[in-house]
Amino acid sequence: MNPDAEPLDAEVLMEFSERIAALPPAEAGWVGRLFDECLRARLHEAELLAATADESDEEQGLPAEHGALSEDLAQVALDTAEWLKTLWQVGYMGAGSFPSAPRSAFPTVELEDVLMSSLFARIRQGKRPLPFPPPTRNGSPWHELLEGESEAYVVDAEIVADADGKALVATIDACSDWRVVEELQPGSAYLLQHQGKGPLFRLHLAAGGATLRREPPRWSRVIALVERGGFRSFVLHWGPDDGREQTIPLRAATWERAESAAEYWIAARHPEMYGQIRFERRE
Template sequence: MSKPDTPLAIDDLTLFAERVARLPPADAEWVGALLAEVLRARRHETDLLAMQAASEHAASEHAASEHGEHLDDQLAQVALDTAEWLRTLWDVGYMGAGSFRSAPRSAFPSIDLDDVTKSSLFARIRQGKHALPFPPPTRNGRPWHDVLDDAGTTHEVVAEVIRDEDGRSFAAIIEGCAEWQVVEETRENRQFVVQHDGKGPRYRLHLPSAGSAELRREPPALSCPLRQQERGGFHSHSLLWQRDDGSTQVVALRAATWERAVAEAEHWLASHHPEVYGQVRFVRE
C-alpha cells in the first residue's frame, strides 16, 4: 500500500478492481462507482501531464535545435566510452567500478566511431525496436534489417541460385550473402522460395531472363490468436501458441495496446521460434 502523499500505482488500482467483485452487492455498487470515478480522474490527470510534457518537449526541441549535431556527438561518445569500458573488462578483467577482477577474455570486437555512426543495429535500438536474437541477412557485407521490416517492398537484388550434383537447388547467394536457403523451387529456373539461414520470414526470389532479380517477402502463412482481457479499466494481452503436441502455451505480453502486443508477440517468436518469425499473422481471439 502506498503512503498517504504518494499516488496509488496502477497495480494497486487493478487489485482494488478485483476485490470490488468480492464485496457484498450493496457495498460493491457504491465502491465500484467510487473506483470508476477515481480511474476517470487518474486518466484525466495522465492526459494533462501528457499535454504538459508535450509542450515542454516542443520548447526543449526548439532550444536544442541549434545544438543537434553536438547532442549526436555526445551520444556517440557515450557509446564509445561504454564500448571501451566493456573492452577493458574482456581484455584486462578490470571493471573500474569497485568490482572484483575477473579472468580476461578474448576476441571482444574493436569498436570505433564509424561502427557507432554506421551500425544499423545501433540505429535500430535507438528507434525503439527490439534487437533480433539472430543475425539478419547482409547486403554487401552490412546487416540488412530493411529486408526484414519492409513487408510490402520488392527489392532489386543481385542473386544466384546454387544447385547440387543432381541439379536440385538448395542455396542462393543474394547481395553477396551466401547464407540463404532454397525452401522450394516454384518455377523452374525462375522463381524460388528462400529463407535466410533457416530463420525469419520467407521470400519469393524471381530470376528474370534479363535484368535484376527481385526479392519480395511472402505474406504470413500461419495465424496465431492474441487474447485481450479487460480488468478494472485496464487491458492485458496474451499470446496463445499451439505447441507441436497440440497443447496451447499462454504467453503473457507486456502490452496495453494491440500494436504493442503484436510487437511483443513478434519478439517472443523471434526468441523462441525463429524458424517461423515473420511468417505468422496475429488475430484477435
C-alpha cells in the same frame, strides 16, 4: 596540519574504519568518535563544494542540472550497452567483421563502426534488436527486408546447386546465407529463407535481373485482451495445430505494442516462424 597533504580517498578511509574496530576498547572509543567527526567534516566539505559549483553555473546562465547526466546522454549510454550486448550475444556487426561463436574477446570498436552501424541506428530509434542476425545487403544488416512493406527488391542473385542439379543455397547481394526451401519453377522461381530463420521469400530470376519479395504469413495466432479487476492486459495464444496451447503474457498497453511483443517472443523462441504469422485480435 600540512596544507600540502593530499586528501585521503574513500578506500583509505574505509581501511581506517577497519583498523579502528581492531583497537582495544579503551582506544577504539575515542578514536572512533574522532574518525566520525572527520567523516562529517569531509561530507560537509563536499556539500559546500557542490553548492559553490551550482552558484557558478547559475552565474554563467547554465541550468541547475548542468552537472548531472542528462536524459539524452543517459539514453545514449543505455542504447550503447544494448548495442554492445547484442554484438556479443548475437554476433552480427555487418560485413562479417565480428568473430563467430564461441567468442573469447571483444573486438575493437572504431568510430566508423559506431557511425556506420545500422544496428546501433536501429536501437537509437527505439527498436529492439533481433535475437538473430538479419540478412545482409552488400555487407549491411537488411532489417527493412524483414520488417518493411512487402515489396519486390531488385537484387543480384545466384543459385548454387549440387552435382545432381538440386538447388541448395542462394547468394543475394553478396549474402550467401540463403537456403533454398523449395524450387517453385526450375531455373526461375525459388522459395528462400535466410539461415533457416525469419520469413520466407520468393526469388524470381529473369533475363533482365532478379527480384526478391517476402511471402505473406502462412499461419495465424490469436492475441487476446484480458480484463481483470479493472486492469487490461494482453496474451498470445500459442501452440501447434493439434489443440495444445500456451498462453503467453505480453508486456504491452496497446494492441500495437502487444503485436510487437508477440513478434519478438516468436523471434526469440521460434525464429524459424518469425515473420510468417498473422495476428488476430480478440477482445
